[in-house]
Amino acid sequence: MTNFEDRLLSALKDEITTRKAEDQMTTVTPVRRTRRIVGLSAAVAGVAAAATAVVALTGVTGSTAYAVSKGSDGTVDVQINSFVDPDGLESELAEAGIKSVVDYLPAGQTCKQPRGENGAADGKFAAGVSKAGGGIAFKIKKGHVPAGSTLVLAITKSEDGESAAPSTTSLQIVKGTVTPCQPTSAPAIPPADNGTGGTTDKQDNGPTVDNGTEEGKGVTDKND
Amino acid sequence: MRLNDDPAAFEAFYRRHVDAVMRFVVRRVSDPHLAADLTADIFLAALDSAHTYVPGRGSELAWLYGIARNVVSAQHRKAAIEARATSRVAGRRLMDDDDLTRMEERIDAERRMRNALEAMQGLPEGERAVLELVAIDQLTVTEAAKALGIRHVTARVRLHRARRALENVASPSAVYQEGRI
Numbered sequence: 001m002t003n004f005e006d007r008l009l010s011a012l013k014d015e016i017t018t019r020k021a022e023d024q025m026t027t028v029t030p031v032r033r034t035r036r037i038v039g040l041s042a043a044v045a046g047v048a049a050a051a052t053a054v055v056a057l058t059g060v061t062g063s064t065a066y067a068v069s070k071g072s073d074g075t076v077d078v079q080i081n082s083f084v085d086p087d088g089l090e091s092e093l094a095e096a097g098i099k100s101v102v103d104y105l106p107a108g109q110t111c112k113q114p115r116g117e118n119g120a121a122d123g124k125f126a127a128g129v130s131k132a133g134g135g136i137a138f139k140i141k142k143g144h145v146p147a148g149s150t151l152v153l154a155i156t157k158s159e160d161g162e163s164a165a166p167s168t169t170s171l172q173i174v175k176g177t178v179t180p181c182q183p184t185s186a187p188a189i190p191p192a193d194n195g196t197g198g199t200t201d202k203q204d205n206g207p208t209v210d211n212g213t214e215e216g217k218g219v220t221d222k223n224d
Numbered sequence: 225m226r227l228n229d230d231p232a233a234f235e236a237f238y239r240r241h242v243d244a245v246m247r248f249v250v251r252r253v254s255d256p257h258l259a260a261d262l263t264a265d266i267f268l269a270a271l272d273s274a275h276t277y278v279p280g281r282g283s284e285l286a287w288l289y290g291i292a293r294n295v296v297s298a299q300h301r302k303a304a305i306e307a308r309a310t311s312r313v314a315g316r317r318l319m320d321d322d323d324l325t326r327m328e329e330r331i332d333a334e335r336r337m338r339n340a341l342e343a344m345q346g347l348p349e350g351e352r353a354v355l356e357l358v359a360i361d362q363l364t365v366t367e368a369a370k371a372l373g374i375r376h377v378t379a380r381v382r383l384h385r386a387r388r389a390l391e392n393v394a395s396p397s398a399v400y401q402e403g404r405i
Binding site (some may be wrong): 007017020 | 228234313320327
C-alpha cells in the first residue's frame with residue numbers, strides 16, 4: 001500500500017539519484033581517443049570505446065545511470081543518463097510493470113529488424129523521446145505496453161561515449177517473443193562532428209525506420 | 225548531514241518532517257492539489273538548500289519552515305510557476321483519490337488556523353512572520369528567529385508588538401475576556 005507521502009518520498013529519492021548522476025556526468029570526460037578509428041571496423045572501435053568508458057565511469061553505478069518513476073496515473077517516466085547497465089534498466093522497468101528488452105549498441109551498429117510482431121495496443125505507438133542532458137527521457141503511458149508485449153529499446157551509442165547523447169534511439173512494442181538483438185552494421189561513423197553528414201550516412205539505418213513505419217509500430221529518434 | 229547526497233539520510237529526514245510540512249502547507253492554502261505541489265516543492269527546495277543546513281545549530285524543523293515559508297510565499301511568482309511546470313517532481317501527479325480525501329481532511333482540520341492567519345493580515349510583514357511561526361506553527365521564539373534568519377532579540381520584540389496589536393482586534397484572548405464579564 002502506498003500513499004502520497006510514500007510516492008513523494010520515492011520521487012524525491014529518484015531526484016537525488018538523478019541530480020547526482022547529472023553532477024557526475026558533467027565531470028566525466030567524454031571518451032574521444034578512439035573516435036578517429038574509422039573504416040577498419042566499427043565494431044572494434046565500439047568495443048574499445050566501451051572498454052575505456054568503463055574505466056572512466058566506475059563512479060557511476062547502475063542506479064545513477066537511469067531513473068524510472070511511476071506516476072499515480074500509471075505513466076512511467078524513464079530517464080537514461082548513461083548508456084550502461086541495460087539489465088538494470090530492464091529490471092527497473094519490470095518493477096514499474098513494463099516488460100522490456102534493452103540493448104545499447106556501439107556506435108555504428110543497430111539491431112537487425114524486425115524484432116517481432118507489432119504489439120502496440122492500437123497498432124500505433126508514439127512516445128516522445130527528448131534529449132535530457134547527455135541522455136534521453138521518455139514517457140510510457142498506461143496501457144501502451146499491453147500484457148504479453150514487450151517494450152524494445154535499442155540505442156546506438158554516440159561515438160563520444162556512454163554519457164553522450166545517442167546517435168539513434170529506437171523504441172517499439174513487440175507482441176510475444178522478441179528476437180534477440182543481432183547487431184548489424186549501420187552507417188559508417190560520420191567523419192566529423194558536423195551534423196550534415198548524418199542524413200546521408202544514416203541511410204543505412206533504413207531498416208529500422210522503414211520497418212517501423214510500415215508496421216506502424218516504432219518510433220525512431222535520430223540525433224547527430 | 226548530506227541531505228542531497230545520501231538517500232537514506234534524506235528518507236529519515238523526510239519521514240521526521242513530512243507531516244509537519246503538510247500541516248504547514250494546509251494552514252496556508254485550501255486547494256488540495258496546490259497543497260500537494262507545495263509539499264513537493266518544499267522538499268525539493270530543501271534539497272537545493274541542503275548546503276545551508278548545519279547540524280546542531282537550531283532545529284531541523286526551524287530550518288525547514290524557513291524554506292517552506294519562502295516556497296509558499298513565492299508560489300504565485302512567475303519563476304516559481306515555471307519551475308514547477310518543468311520540475312521532474314510534481315506533487316499533484318502523485319496523489320490518488322484516497323490521498324485527495326486525506327488532504328481535504330487535513331485542510332478542514334486547519335480551518336481555524338487559516339482564519340487566524342487571515343486575522344493577522346493587517347500586521348506588518350516582519351511581525352506577522354514571527355507570530356505565524358510561533359502561534360500557528362508552534363515553533364519556539366528561538367526557532368522562529370532561526371527560520372526567518374533574524375536575531376533572537378529581534379524576534380522577541382516583533383512578537384511582543386504583534387501580540388499587542390492583535391489585542392485590539394478580535395483575538396482569542398479578547399473573546400475570552402468578554403465571555404467572563
